[in-house]
Amino acid sequence: MHIFAQRNLAAAFLLPILFLLFLLPLNNAHGQEYKVGEDDLLRIKVYDNPDLTTEVRVSGEGKITVPLIGVVAVNRLTATEIGNKLADLFADGYIKNPQVSVFILEYxxxxxxxxxxxxxxxxxxxxxxxxxxxxxxxxxxxxxxxxxxxxxxxxxxxxxxxxxxxxxxxxxxxxxxxxxxxxxxxxxxxxxxxxxPKAAFVYVTGEVKNPGAYKITKGLTVLRSITLASGFTQKARKSKTEIIRKSSKGEVTIAAQMDDLVQPDDIIVVPESFF
Structure with a gap:
């Protein structure tokens, strides 16, 4: 089953590399881009005001309770946006020029x-x-x-x-x-x-150079399937190629034309010539 081996080899080589590349933007996502939601645990730090530093969990309504301020809606805000919002609220009659940082402790x-x-x-x-x-x-x-x-x-x-x-x-x-x-x-x-879902395959057997399962792509014909199997052997009786196909009544065997489109689970059989 050549297609299986090729896909496994490609995945084994590429997946770790691609995974590391895909992780690069996530470092930012967990800090600036991640939008806070229900059950996230936040640490709020107010500089020069250690008594106001606290850890709070976001409620099911997307709100937190902060000392002095009270209940604040934070759902779908980033850590930076929450910090800015809290700074504005603290500045409104509580603290002069507050500096607030928000850290996400648990997601x-x-x-x-x-x-x-x-x-x-x-x-x-x-x-x-x-x-x-x-x-x-x-x-x-x-x-x-x-x-x-x-x-x-x-x-x-x-x-x-x-x-x-x-x-x-x-x-x-x-x-x-x-x-x-x-x-x-x-x-x-x-x-x-x-x-x-599982891929759809056509199976090519008999007098071809590389019998096996080959993935069906759009417009795949009998001839193209045989080409994927590296072509006919010298003993092949090309004109008698058959397709074994599943139907509602069971398996049926039909004479194959080289330009016929294949269907999932078709078995293409190339018989041997006795001349």
Whole structure:
């Protein structure tokens, strides 16, 4: 199964390198870009006012309680934005020229479900601004039988009604893993379901030079499938090539034309010539 070996080799070489590259922007994400949410734990430091330094957890309503100020809404704000907001509030009759820093001590756990062709499918818990590549890594990578497209199913709030609907986001795995397209390494959200279906293959056997399973691409014909198998042997009886195909009534055998399009799980059989 040549396609399996090639994909495993490429993934083993490229995945660690791409993962490190994809992590570079995340160093910033956990500081300036990460937007605070429910259950995050914050440390608030007010310089020259140690009594006001405190640790607070964001409530389910996205609020924190701060000494002197009281309840403050912080949901979907960055640490820097929260610091600036608190500084303005402290300056309003409490402290002259306050300097406030906010640090995120703990990130809320995100629960993401991975299904299909992952090495370790199941429930994965992530913290902070986690990306798709981190999820793939935590799931042990994808299997050699994986297709070229990953699907993220996500709950999305629709319009002003607040109704939730499912949104499906397709990700091209070839571009993400093999070509290193960073734009596809999107953040995951709590409750995401990530699915990688099995690739569709055609099986070429008989009098070809490299019998095996080959991934079906758009417009793949019988002739192209045989070419992927390195072509006919000298003993091949080309005109008698057959396709064994699954149907609702079981397997059927049909005479193959070289320009026929193949279907998933087709078996192309090239018989031997006895002349």
């Amino acid at each position: 809320k756990s995100k629960k993401v479900t991975v299904l299909g062709e992952f090495t370790k499918p199941g429930l994965i818990e992530m913290r902070g601004e986690s990306t798709l590549m981190e999820v793939i890594s935590n799931a042990g990578g994808i299997t050699a039988a994986a297709g070229d497209t990953l699907f993220i199913q996500r709950k999305s709030i629709k319009g002003s009604t607040g109704n939730k609907s499912d949104v499906t986001i397709p990700i091209n795995l070839t571009k993400l893993l093999e070509e290193g397209n960073v734009s596809l390494n999107i953040p995951v959200q709590d409750g995401d379901s990530i699915y990688v």
